[in-house]
Amino acid sequence: MTTWIADVGTSSGINGYYQTERLANSLTKGIISDIKTLEPYVTLTNIIGSNITDSYFTAEIKTLIWPLVKDYVICINNTNLSNPSLTEPILVKRPFIYDLLTSRWPKTGPQLECNNNWEWLSQIKYAMKIFAKNTLDMVPTVGFNTPKSQANRIGVECCRNELLRNSILRWIDNLETDRTTLCLLKSTGFISSQDLHAVRSDNILTVDLDKKASEGIHDYWRTGIGKKHTLRKYQYNKATSKHSPIEKWINRRASILLRRVDYWRKFFTKNQIKVYVHYTVEHEEGIAKQIALNLEGGILVFIQRSHMVSVGGSIARRSCHVCFCWGNPVYAIGTHNHNNIDFYVISGANDKETTVHAKSLGHSYRNKVSTAGAKFVISIFDNASSPNIMYGETALNDFYTYLLRWVMNDQDNGLIIKPKKNLALQLANAHQIHHHQPHDRISIAVHKLLIDAVATGRCLILDESDAPECAAYAADISVGLGYSTAITRSAIENLRGIHCDLSKNPDDHLQNYLNTLMFNDLDSIMEAITTHKQHVIAGDVLPSLIGDHSAIVKQLDPFQDGKATDRIADYLSYLIQGYDHGYSKDLVIESANKKFVSKWGEDKVISNANTFRYQDHE
Numbered sequence: 001m002t003t004w005i006a007d008v009g010t011s012s013g014i015n016g017y018y019q020t021e022r023l024a025n026s027l028t029k030g031i032i033s034d035i036k037t038l039e040p041y042v043t044l045t046n047i048i049g050s051n052i053t054d055s056y057f058t059a060e061i062k063t064l065i066w067p068l069v070k071d072y073v074i075c076i077n078n079t080n081l082s083n084p085s086l087t088e089p090i091l092v093k094r095p096f097i098y099d100l101l102t103s104r105w106p107k108t109g110p111q112l113e114c115n116n117n118w119e120w121l122s123q124i125k126y127a128m129k130i131f132a133k134n135t136l137d138m139v140p141t142v143g144f145n146t147p148k149s150q151a152n153r154i155g156v157e158c159c160r161n162e163l164l165r166n167s168i169l170r171w172i173d174n175l176e177t178d179r180t181t182l183c184l185l186k187s188t189g190f191i192s193s194q195d196l197h198a199v200r201s202d203n204i205l206t207v208d209l210d211k212k213a214s215e216g217i218h219d220y221w222r223t224g225i226g227k228k229h230t231l232r233k234y235q236y237n238k239a240t241s242k243h244s245p246i247e248k249w250i251n252r253r254a255s256i257l258l259r260r261v262d263y264w265r266k267f268f269t270k271n272q273i274k275v276y277v278h279y280t281v282e283h284e285e286g287i288a289k290q291i292a293l294n295l296e297g298g299i300l301v302f303i304q305r306s307h308m309v310s311v312g313g314s315i316a317r318r319s320c321h322v323c324f325c326w327g328n329p330v331y332a333i334g335t336h337n338h339n340n341i342d343f344y345v346i347s348g349a350n351d352k353e354t355t356v357h358a359k360s361l362g363h364s365y366r367n368k369v370s371t372a373g374a375k376f377v378i379s380i381f382d383n384a385s386s387p388n389i390m391y392g393e394t395a396l397n398d399f400y401t402y403l404l405r406w407v408m409n410d411q412d413n414g415l416i417i418k419p420k421k422n423l424a425l426q427l428a429n430a431h432q433i434h435h436h437q438p439h440d441r442i443s444i445a446v447h448k449l450l451i452d453a454v455a456t457g458r459c460l461i462l463d464e465s466d467a468p469e470c471a472a473y474a475a476d477i478s479v480g481l482g483y484s485t486a487i488t489r490s491a492i493e494n495l496r497g498i499h500c501d502l503s504k505n506p507d508d509h510l511q512n513y514l515n516t517l518m519f520n521d522l523d524s525i526m527e528a529i530t531t532h533k534q535h536v537i538a539g540d541v542l543p544s545l546i547g548d549h550s551a552i553v554k555q556l557d558p559f560q561d562g563k564a565t566d567r568i569a570d571y572l573s574y575l576i577q578g579y580d581h582g583y584s585k586d587l588v589i590e591s592a593n594k595k596f597v598s599k600w601g602e603d604k605v606i607s608n609a610n611t612f613r614y615q616d617h618e
């Protein structure tokens with residue numbers, strides 16, 4: 001049976017996830033200091049820079065040791081440590097990890113035990129994988145929809161939800177150039193041929209980065225990369241002497257990273273992309289893109305789509321040269337996560353079209369529940385849950401249970417549910433047959449409550465593709481599970497909302513606003529909702545602190561003018577203009593920054609630049 005780490009440590013008052021994070025971060029930091037002087041680590045550092053090398057291996061090491069630390073935390077919370085015989089050893093499959101961890105592992109609690117049988121199998125699998133990749137790489141890259149004329153282009157990653165919401169196309173439409181290539185992903189399902197045709201009719205090129213990202217005839221960018229320039233440079237410079245197990249592992253991981261670098265270098269040059277906008281959340285891909293564009297003199301851009309809590313699990317997932325964030329980066333995306341961001345550009349959050357559309361839909365949703373008798377309406381936003389994050393099955397199901405019972409117990413109450421994923425509110429066949437709860441699914445008991453609540457007509461479930469503001473505009477106040485992106489976006493629209501962080505994140509900035517903006521338990525939330533309802537029903541116009549973000553809204557979005565897409569489009573246009581003038585990458589960014597701050601203020605561009613300079617001698 002899977003143990004959900006968020007449900008561990010409740011007796012001590014510290015979420016098991018944060019216990020795991022604290023120990024994993026400490027162990028990872030120590031291991032990095034141990035391996036930084038090893039020859040292959042130094043060789044890679046000389047090619048890509050110390051900051052990026054440290055970020056990459058910090059993420060890699062932590063990924064390897066996190067399950068071991070999780071098992072340790074589960075054990076010390078569930079076992080009587082006064083009797084060591086009750087603790088089973090924790091098996092380590094990789095000998096080099098065992099060697100690196102042994103001296104730093106806690107002396108109390110379960111100890112590590114090395115299992116050498118797995119390592120040889122791992123090496124065989126790796127050799128087979130590399131052989132297959134080398135074979136595929138010999139096939140020339142195929143791209144039917146590549147640009148025909150020589151011009152600097154902007155590449156933009158895009159998935160189905162972005163097209164449905166039209167969020168990306170709004171700022172693309174505002175660009176001063178039509179040199180845009182949409183790079184399609186299938187993360188939220190395939191893109192219909194109708195949507196694809198509409199995009200191409202606007203002179204926007206498209207290319208599928210994932211197989212079957214789009215419907216019908218599509219241009220899939222195959223993985224062939226031809227000459228592996230960056231990988232070859234690393235292999236030429238590394239020592240040929242016999243390596244230790246940890247050095248062999250560093251070599252493997254460096255080779256895997258640089259193979260992805262060469263893939264992206266080929267992609268960017270073939271498609272003439274100088275500026276690339278991405279939303280990658282996987283550290284290896286994001287870092288590979290950044291290195292590739294550094295070597296090709298291009299610029300990697302990240303546009304904030306959600307709030308990023310500063311926790312270790314987000315290591316190196318936002319790597320870029322320029323990061324557009326809604327407001328203060330500390331509130332926006334976190335600044336301590338090894339992201340290698342050179343510049344933060346504050347753009348604001350929303351655009352006017354989204355607001356107008358959300359208001360219209362929100363009012364229609366409000367009318368539906370009001371017709372059924374609702375006089376006071378809450379909108380709720382759930383969050384992802386899994387065995388390895390700060391929100392577990394208990395938090396998700398308790399959140400829904402409290403609020404569904406609230407709507408059932410009073411005919412004046414209405415509820416608008418905007419799920420992160422519609423799947424979270426569905427029951428799988430396996431769930432019904434075996435009574436086993438899949439990840440990100442509500443329990444059978446909550447599902448029954450949900451059916452009853454919807455039957456009243458005072459409870460609506462919106463589609464996951466709807467913007468969260470649609471639900472917020474329908475409500476008197478909104479509630480989000482965790483530090484909620486949806487609540488933050490609603491607050492920027494001057495709508496009331498409260499965050500329900502049952503995980504009690506110790507690093508959350510909103511802990512300073514406990515019991516007004518941030519709540520750590522459901523009883524306090526229900527009490528606050530009752531108080532606010534009394535004010536609303538009574539028509540009390542006196543200001544209430546409950547859900548009122550006015551004290552920090554300027555940190556969340558200093559503009560609040562609905563012109564975020566205009567600012568993003570302007571800045572990206574400045575970048576392309578710089579390339580068209582023949583400027584180098586650094587001068588392109590410097591020129592764009594000067595133009596942006598002259599229009600919006602010097603405090604709207606924050607420098608965090610890495611001074612390492614890339615050189616690629618073929």
